[in-house]
Amino acid sequence: MRAGKWPARLAKGLLAIVLILAAAVYWLFYDNRLPPTGSFPLDIAAIRAEAARIPGDKARLIQVETVSHSWKPGIAMVAGTGWAKIDLVRNSYRLVFPTGSIIIDTGFDPKTAAADKVDRFDDAAYRRVQAALDGAMRIVVTHEHADHIGGLLASPHLPRLLPHTILNPEQFAESGRSAPLAWPKGSRAGFRPLDYQGMIAIAPGVVLIRAPGHTPGSQMVYVQRADGQEYLFMGDVASEADNVRLERIRSRLVTDFMTHDDRRAVMLQTMALHRLAAAEPRIALVPGHDAVATAAFERSGLLVPGFRD
Ligand SMILES: [Zn+2]
Incomplete structure (x- = not known):
């Protein structure tokens, strides 16, 4: 040789x-190749009609609590963007009506947050979320992951909260299956999930919209405030505002190896949200975990910081 x-x-x-x-x-x-065919139905006229179906006073303001912070590379949450770390917040929202309140998402429970090694857990915020759960007339979650349903399942008053809680069948079946978060023994008995197709109004101006993909039980929550201001709580259909703005979903490391998303479904939902944002720029699209978006909503008054009466 x-x-x-x-x-x-x-x-x-x-x-x-x-x-x-x-x-x-x-x-x-x-990789973020979008599906060339198919679409996710997000008919805003139909959603508004459904929101008007239940008569009564609508929410007059919406409060937010941030229970925990984790710093993660941005590219994990929005494929093909930068490697700089972004603040991933776990929020809970409280719709304040003249006659009571509705909670959307309940934040991380402390045990799962610790197992997840969050960078900061706000005990005071968690306590305020717990108190708000105790006083809520309705509790809903965007999906069944611990950072959204954890505060509910970890509540010491869970049996008292469940009659006010709305979960769809997939959220009920899939929640609390990964340690350390679990349904306490016997607590699931007698709970009747709300099975619905497409969308359903649950209160004046509040509509649940089925959006399976990130998880089987994922849904978005449309809210119309008493003054007409509209919101769409996207859960982890879009964790970051950039998911919608850039039409880019979470990276495959996350979707395929951690959260096991149906990527095609999430992409079609993301594309529908991108079109909605262009057609209806006044609707506040609230991402699941975006600290920058949360701060901007707080500055503009669209979200009021802190659960207080
Ligand atoms: Zn999440």
Whole structure:
């Protein structure tokens, strides 16, 4: 064998390894090819009609509590963007009506938050969420993951809360299945999930919209305030405002290896939200975990910081 062949072979081998690694990084963090066909129905006229179906006073304001913060690379939450870390917040929302309140999402429970190694857990905020759950006339969650349903399942007053809680069948079946969060023994007995197709009004100006994909039980919550201001709580259909703005979903590392999303469904939902944002720029689209968006909503008064009467 002639001298000089080995370096060439080595170079070819190294090139092959680099190409394979590059392809893997692309696939895991950058791939966001949108489906060329199909669509998610998000008919705002139909949603508004459903919101008007239940008569009565609508919510006059919406409060927010941020229970925990985790710093994660932005590219994990929005494929193909930057590697700089972003503040991933876990929020709970309280719709304040003249006659009571509705809670949307209940934040992380402390045990799951600790297991998840969140960077900051706000005990005082968690206590305020717990107190608000105790006083709520209705409790709903965007989906069954612990950072949305954890505060409910960990409540010491869960048996008292469940008659006021609305879960769809998938949320009920899939929740509390991964340790350390679990339904306390016997607490599931007698609970009747709300099965619905498409959308359903649950209070004046409040509509649940089925959106399975991130999880089987995922739904969005449309809210019309008494003054007409509209909101869409997107849950983790869109965790970040950039998911909608850029039509980019979470990276495959997250969707395929951690949360097991139906990527096609989430992409079609994201595309529908992108179209809605363009057609109806005044609707406040509230992402599931976006600290920057939360702060902007707080500054504009669309969300009022802190659960207080
Ligand atoms: Zn989440």
